[in-house]
Amino acid sequence: MSDERETLGSSSSVGAALRELGRKLAQGEAGTLLVFIMVAVIWTFFQFQNPRFLSPGNLTNLMLQQAAVATISIGVVFILLLGWIDLSVGAASGFCASVMAVLVVSHHVPSVLAVLIALALGALIGLFNGFMITRFRIPAFIITLAGSLTLVGLQLLVLGDTGTVNLSDPFITGLTNTFFPPLIGWIAAVLGIAITLGLSLLERARRQAAGLKVGPMRSLILRTAASGVAIVAMVAVVNQDRGLPLVVVIVFALALATAYLTERTRFGRHLFAIGGNAEAARRAGIKIDHVRIVAFVLCSTLAAAGGVLAASRLYAVNQSSGASDLVLMAIAGPVVAGTSLFGGRGSAWTAILGAVVIGSIANGMNLLALSSSVKFIVTGAVLIVAVTIESVTRMRRGAQPA
Amino acid sequence: MSAASPLLCLKGVSKAFGANQALSGVDFEVDAGEVVALVGDNGAGKSTLIKAVAGVQLADEGTFHFNGKPVKISSPQDATTLGIATVYQDLALCDNLDVVANLYLGREVFAKGVARTAYIIDETTMEQSALKLLESLAVTTIQDVREPVGSLSGGQRQSVAIARSLLGEPSVVLLDEPTAALGVSQTEQVLHLIRTLADRGLGVVVITHNLENVFAVADRIIVLRLGRRVATFDVRGVTREDVVAAITGAEFGVGADIPKETA
Ligand SMILES: Nc1ncnc2c1ncn2[C@@H]1O[C@H](COP(=O)(O)OP(=O)(O)O)[C@@H](O)[C@H]1O
Ligand SMILES: [Mg+2]
Numbered sequence: 231m232s233d234e235r236e237t238l239g240s241s242s243s244v245g246a247a248l249r250e251l252g253r254k255l256a257q258g259e260a261g262t263l264l265v266f267i268m269v270a271v272i273w274t275f276f277q278f279q280n281p282r283f284l285s286p287g288n289l290t291n292l293m294l295q296q297a298a299v300a301t302i303s304i305g306v307v308f309i310l311l312l313g314w315i316d317l318s319v320g321a322a323s324g325f326c327a328s329v330m331a332v333l334v335v336s337h338h339v340p341s342v343l344a345v346l347i348a349l350a351l352g353a354l355i356g357l358f359n360g361f362m363i364t365r366f367r368i369p370a371f372i373i374t375l376a377g378s379l380t381l382v383g384l385q386l387l388v389l390g391d392t393g394t395v396n397l398s399d400p401f402i403t404g405l406t407n408t409f410f411p412p413l414i415g416w417i418a419a420v421l422g423i424a425i426t427l428g429l430s431l432l433e434r435a436r437r438q439a440a441g442l443k444v445g446p447m448r449s450l451i452l453r454t455a456a457s458g459v460a461i462v463a464m465v466a467v468v469n470q471d472r473g474l475p476l477v478v479v480i481v482f483a484l485a486l487a488t489a490y491l492t493e494r495t496r497f498g499r500h501l502f503a504i505g506g507n508a509e510a511a512r513r514a515g516i517k518i519d520h521v522r523i524v525a526f527v528l529c530s531t532l533a534a535a536g537g538v539l540a541a542s543r544l545y546a547v548n549q550s551s552g553a554s555d556l557v558l559m560a561i562a563g564p565v566v567a568g569t570s571l572f573g574g575r576g577s578a579w580t581a582i583l584g585a586v587v588i589g590s591i592a593n594g595m596n597l598l599a600l601s602s603s604v605k606f607i608v609t610g611a612v613l614i615v616a617v618t619i620e621s622v623t624r625m626r627r628g629a630q631p632a
Numbered sequence: 633m634s635a636a637s638p639l640l641c642l643k644g645v646s647k648a649f650g651a652n653q654a655l656s657g658v659d660f661e662v663d664a665g666e667v668v669a670l671v672g673d674n675g676a677g678k679s680t681l682i683k684a685v686a687g688v689q690l691a692d693e694g695t696f697h698f699n700g701k702p703v704k705i706s707s708p709q710d711a712t713t714l715g716i717a718t719v720y721q722d723l724a725l726c727d728n729l730d731v732v733a734n735l736y737l738g739r740e741v742f743a744k745g746v747a748r749t750a751y752i753i754d755e756t757t758m759e760q761s762a763l764k765l766l767e768s769l770a771v772t773t774i775q776d777v778r779e780p781v782g783s784l785s786g787g788q789r790q791s792v793a794i795a796r797s798l799l800g801e802p803s804v805v806l807l808d809e810p811t812a813a814l815g816v817s818q819t820e821q822v823l824h825l826i827r828t829l830a831d832r833g834l835g836v837v838v839i840t841h842n843l844e845n846v847f848a849v850a851d852r853i854i855v856l857r858l859g860r861r862v863a864t865f866d867v868r869g870v871t872r873e874d875v876v877a878a879i880t881g882a883e884f885g886v887g888a889d890i891p892k893e894t895a
Contacts, residue, residue: 440756442763443776495751496740499729503737506726513708513724514738574728627782 265567265583269590276594283597286470293468294406296589297477298323298540302560303581304481304488305532308525309370310564311492313505313573318359318374319560321381322530323537324552326351328388330538331395331547334402341401345538352534353527355381360523378557386549394548397541405542408476415474419465422482423458430454477539481582484532488578501525505573536560555606558613563588566616572624588612637700638663639835640685640716640804645694647680654680655691656859662804662835667826669846670839672856673879678839681856682806685837686718687711717802719793721809727782731774732762734781735796765795769828773821787818794825804835811845823849843872857881 276283302319309316330348333339339347355377362373389395397403410418430450437444468474492498500521503511512518541547563584569576591612595605638661647655655677662668670678683689685696687705696703698714705711711718725734736758743754762777771791774784781792790810797805807826811819819842826849830836840846846853847867855863855878863878876882 436756437759440760442756442759443778490750494753496742496753497751499733499737499740499753502729503726503733506728507724510724510726511737513720516738574726 262568262579262583265580265587268566268587269583272587272590272594276590276597279594280597283594286467288593288597289467290471290475292586292589292593293475293478294543295593296585297406297475297481298536298543299556299560299563299589300481300536300582300585301484301539302533302536302556303563303585304484304578305529305536306561307488307492307564307569307576307578307581308501308529310561310569310571311501311505311573311576312522312525313508313570314363314370315561315571316359316374316526316529316533317371317557317561318355318378318381319529319533319536320552320554320557321378321385322352322355322533322552323540323556324547324550325381325385325388325537326355326534327537327541327551328385328395328547330402331397331541332388332390334397334399335395341399345402348534348538349531352531352537354530355534356527356530357523359530360526363526364519364522382553385552389547389549394546396546398545402538402542403545404476405480406475406477406539407542409468409473410476410479411473412469415465415469418474418479419461422461423454426457427454477542480539484535485578485582488581492578497521497524502574505570505575507574533560555609559588562613562616565620566612570624571617571620637697639699641697641700642681642685643695643697645681645684645691647677647684647689647691647693654859655684658694658856658859658861660685660854660861662837664803664835665830665833666851667830667836667838667849669850669853670837670856671841671843671846671853671875671879675858676856676879677859678856679808682718682808682837682839685711685716685804686806687716688718712800712802715801715803717797717800717805719790719797719805719807719810721812725781725789725793725796728780730780731777731784731792732759734792735762735765735799737796739799765798766791769795769798769825771795771821771825785818786814787821790814790818790822791825794822794829798829802834804837805829806837806839808839809841810838811840811842819845843875846875847872855879 273284282288302323306316306319326348329351330344333344333347334341359370359374359377362368363370386393430453434444434447434450465474468478492501500511500516500518503514503516504518504521508518537552540551544551564576564580565571565584566587567580567584569580569584588609591609592605595608600608640660640662642658642660645655645658645660646653658677658681660670660681670681672678680689684691684694685705687708687710690706696705698716703710703714705714705716708718726737729737732755741754741758741761742748743752743757747754759777766774766777769791774788774791781789784792794805794807794810810826811822814822823845826836826838830851838845838849850867853863853865853867853870853875854861855865855875857879858881862881863875865875865878
């Protein structure tokens, strides 16, 4: 067995690397690469159809448009990791944003406080979902679907007769309408790259000091370079338009915090364990219901945050805030980008990547002025393909030699 | 039978499921450093006995002695606290997690200092101890402890499950059908591992259907039939035919229930 590994490393290394890549693609392990290829294809296609697609202005708009759904998706990742689904995130985002808007506009509550109340309300909704699911063993999709309907009703109630509350509060509207000057953008980019590289090097040094195996330096540098190029390109693009949007920084910070929580902490480890094999997690002494409830609280809180960002971008909250296809998009995004619908596999970053993929398709079709019928059909087809790929790779993994 | 006070000793264990008497007055004992094979036909009561010891399904009657002292096992935690570890037939591993994560599931090690306040897991320390543990068990077939358990072979998975049960430093390990799903060479690995446990001074109880395995690994054989202990053999002085006869009851004729002890 060890002989085999050594030969792989030397003589036929290119062929072996290609074969390894093929295997990873087939089993969905190289998901991130696949998503980047998908984005490249989508962007190339729409750029040929409409040269304005890749303009700095449109790409910045794409980020602003997708910030809210990406935020909701980050929350959804927690639930997907458990192998469950939360169909109430759209309604929760709309309801919490409505409460915030009404508090600010009609009751003159300070906007920062109103936002915090909206987030706390989101946490409460998650607590309710988690409690009902773990205590009464109600399937997650049933209780969140029913809760969704209730929340829509509450939203209509809160918004009252006119059904629309316009927002002009500078703090709230500023969330999605603040742009950093170019220099700050570059500093953020350099900091981002330096921190990623620094952490990877530190981890590598620690493993080496402990006498553990480390991967080749080359692949570490390659990975950092790839994400570095992406970050630099993004800042270069937004700097040609209005500058780095505050909301992009917010979304990245949320994804980073979630990545840390899911990949580095015990809570995250238990989340993955429950998604992989709940019975094994239970026998290992993990309080699986506690973990599940916390996941639902985080999910709904992030849904509320997404609702606040959506309200900020729209300068208003209305009856259709959080409605329509928002919930589907928020769940589909991470799945398109490689988070499993069946639990135990995924990452916070897929929320952002998925929002870019789905947002690009929607944005591109808008530029082409396609009818809603076509837009729905195309988006639906993309989701069907993504879910099918997910299921097929899952089957392949299952069919490995045991 | 063995010396004055065996490591784990059960007396008169009975368990009924309604009218079905799964265990009737069974005595059972395992000593430090020995492998006891618990054999018997389907439905003989092997799993029921193991579950009573593991605390997952309580017996109706019976006394338990551990290290000569009377003890009560009324929950899995009780068994764990006493130092009794169980490897279930379905293994209970998380396929999506790597070997290290599975070994330490539920008992993750936290990093020290600032990282501790942030609840960060100390992957380096866990991986180091995982490697040490596997090495001490002479598990050499696992190349990469960062590989997801789902991509390991059945024998490797079984090794992980057994290694995992040892983290709490138990003195008795119960294994329910550890080789049932394995091929020849993987069975070999697992039997070797079981032998290693006993050589380290643990009391090991193995349930198995496979008599070849029994003769390969066990020191003593305890035979259950229809909820009763019908025979006890020392592997060195017994033939397969004797064991089969005890399992099927051929020796006594069908329906015979006279317990016979051969020590
Ligand atoms: N949970 C249960 N409920 C009812 N009957 C059971 C249960 N568990 C075991 N039994 C019965 O007890 C007897 C012994 O079963 P078991 O201990 O599983 O046998 P073995 O493991 O030796 O094959 C069988 O007759 C079986 O049907
Ligand atoms: Mg059984």
